[in-house]
Amino acid sequence: MDEKRYYTTVQGDMWDSIAYQFYGDTKYIGLLLQNNIDLLDAFVFSAGTSVYIPELPEEDEEDVPEWRL
Template sequence: MESTYTTKQGDVWDKIAYEVYGDEEYTGWLMENNFPLLDTFVFDAGVVLQTPAPPEQTAANDLPIWRSKV
């Protein structure tokens, strides 16, 4: 797995997580590892994100509130 991802115009966090990790559930993980970019909702082309290997399991309690199942 590559350790960086270079954005394309219009990329968003959950789309990038799906492309890199194969599942949108890793959106929070991706955001945690790119903290300085958290104010970005829609990316311009050419932004380099860090994409470290995900943790083995993501506990439901660790998901952001907007990803939690009610």
């Protein structure tokens, strides 16, 4: 069983900065939001909020554009 990974925010963290920090791209904001429903009201975090950081889902080759294969 995989251990769940959490990030404790610092004052001023935002969804896009957390996504970039852990995944290297802000396009994964939706993944963070879907897995942290209780935090949807937060835009700018205060210090000490625990945010669940899920693993990236594996890309299915059917979902990958041809130019990326």
